[in-house]
Amino acid sequence: MRFLMRCVFFALFVTGFLPLPAADPISLHPDNPHYFSFRGEPTILITSGEHYGALLNRKFDYLRYFDELASHGLNHTRVFSGVYLEIPASFGITDNPLAPTAKEFVCPWVRSDFPGASDGGNKFDLTRWNPAWKERLVDLMQAADERGIVVEMTLFCPMYKDELWNVNPMNAANNINGVGDCPREELYTLKHQGLTNVQIAFSEMIVNELKDFDNFYYEICNEPYFGGITMQWQHKIADVIAAAQQNAPKKHLISMNIANGRQKIENPDPNVSIFNFHYCVPPTTVAMNFGLNKVIGENETGFRGNSDVLYRTEAWDFLLAGGGLFNNLDYSFTPSHPDGTRRDYSSPGGGSVELREQLGILKEFLYQLPFIExxxxxxxxxxxxxxxxxxxxxxxxxxxxxxxxxxxxxxxxxxxxxxxxxxxxxxxxxxxxxxxxxxxxxxxxxxxxxxxxxxxxxxxxxxxxxxxxxxxxxxxxxxx
Missing domain, CATH: 2.60.40 (Immunoglobulin-like)
Structure with missing residues (x-):
């Protein structure tokens, strides 16, 4: 019933029977662009979030997930768009949210009537959008909006291994459109016009679908320093997003994921306002890039063990070094435990109720300061x-x-x-x-x-x- 009410509510927005909300999207703070402004308030984004499958995995209950984040005052999450998925064995992650079954996979593209996809389902039609995906996208965004949670909408992700490329809808073996007949390292390179056209069309579509929400920003690609992804392709997608927003009343921020650890950013893309890093121990990348006058974020941690002290200290270090965004990769969130109560995971990182409480304390500490100054x-x-x-x-x-x-x-x-x-x-x-x-x-x-x-x-x-x-x-x- 709640889902139906949201759909009706959104439909009234779209058809003009209700006015659109007036709130401006999250933006860089005008007085200190190393931080955000969100709904009229100075903002730092802090969370300990699930492994990115909340949208694409029908089994994952994002309402319980968002309720758990909000209960600790956490205000951020990372969401993968559904263009990329994993398999259960990927990276040793217990009950991986990014590894749905064929039945539970909610993909942006609809399945055709032709069997033969590698997951056992029908092949995908990359010219047709999936209505179920659009409905879930809107409902997820509305649920996050109601709880004051800002979504990082990550559009693309590299194919780290052949086994991931083998199940991907853009692989020619899994679609009816004759695109994607290439090695995984050439997926995001501009070498294959058919693939590029599919990626451009998807980027334009999602910009249109999300244009009326204020609680998100785009990330072009997760970890583009793997899998052969070219900087030219990243700039192309940034240009596409910027062009698609050119006449929109609300302009949403764009993020680029730069490196694991640290890297000095040279020739930053003018469309990009957030520069994200992974595994920033120590947080020296903040000082290296502070002169850009943009948000420097750490939007993924993990692979250090499961002790809370590792990620608590990492979060405090990064944000007290001047970072504006922190997201721990929290493996206690799974499809079977969307409220983050799983304790028996053997995943390569950490996450717990206690850690989320501690990150809430960090957020409260910072918000008691005039951090904009x-x-x-x-x-x-x-x-x-x-x-x-x-x-x-x-x-x-x-x-x-x-x-x-x-x-x-x-x-x-x-x-x-x-x-x-x-x-x-x-x-x-x-x-x-x-x-x-x-x-x-x-x-x-x-x-x-x-x-x-x-x-x-x-x-x-x-x-x-x-x-x-x-x-x-x-x-x-x-x-x-």
Missing amino acids: MSPSASVVASVEPELSVEALGNPGEAYAFYLHVPLPSKPQDLSRLLRDNIEANITVDLPSGAYRAEWVDTKTGKVAKQQSIVHEGGKRTLTSPRFSNDVALRILKDE
Whole structure:
């Protein structure tokens, strides 16, 4: 019934019987484009999201998923469009949301009357859109909208292995249109006009379908640095999206996924406003690209083990380094556990209810700061004892935020040997003269563990933390 009501509601929008919502889409903040503006508020996107199959996998209940994100104040998710899918054995992921059965696969293209697709179903017709996919797309977007969740709509993804190309609708073996008779490395290269035409038509169609929503942005392609994808093809799709939006009343942001780890961006595409990275430990890519004056995001983590401390510290580090978007790849969300309660997964990363609670604490910490007025401020930190990793944001004389944690490599071999309890840290900071209020915040509970008022003459000042395990946060605000 709820689905039917949404469909009727959207139909009334489309036919003009109800006015379209006036909200502008999420955009770069006009005062600080390293962050977002969404529904009139400064915004940082933070989440721990499912493995991208919420739209294309009919078995995945995105209402329960979105409810779980919203219950922790998380405001973001990544969604793959349905052009790409995986198989159950892909990447060792337990109950993989991106690996639906043929019956549960909701593809943008409709199946024809001709049998013979590699998944056992009928072949696809790449000239006809699937009404069931469009209906699910609208319902998913409306559900996210109601909960204040911003969707990254990822259009394309490389074929990492032949086994993924073998099941893809754009493979000539799986469609009736005679396109896609090529190696997987040539899928996104502009070498085959028939394939390029299919990809352009899909991009134009989805722009039209989503034009009235304010709670999303486009990502051109997930991990385009794999699978032979060319930069020329990425620029082409960015141009297509921009052209399709040219006369639209609402212009939606475009994201490009740059690299795993870090990379200096040279000659950025002028259509792109968000530059996303994966596995940013340490978060040095933010400083490398801060001069672009765009959002620098980390929209995928994982493959470090399943301990919450790894992804909690990664999130705090990245956002306190000046990033504007963070998404942990959360394997506790599966089609059988869309509320993120699966504990027995053997996937190559982490995710849990407790981690989502901790990311909600991070979001609350940041939202209590005037972060639009702040920027990376590593030079404020003169020293830290004992040896700890530190990231800092600041607005001189007004507001500062610091995050301290035990040093952790990207992929610890023996995590237990690196973790520490009962730490007391001394951080020496260089502050202008003034009156300040300092608060040490427990990153696991969100509670203020210690606070003090400071009347400072200017220069270096040492503050001592309460005792903590592994990590702690500090904010220093001008005392009115």
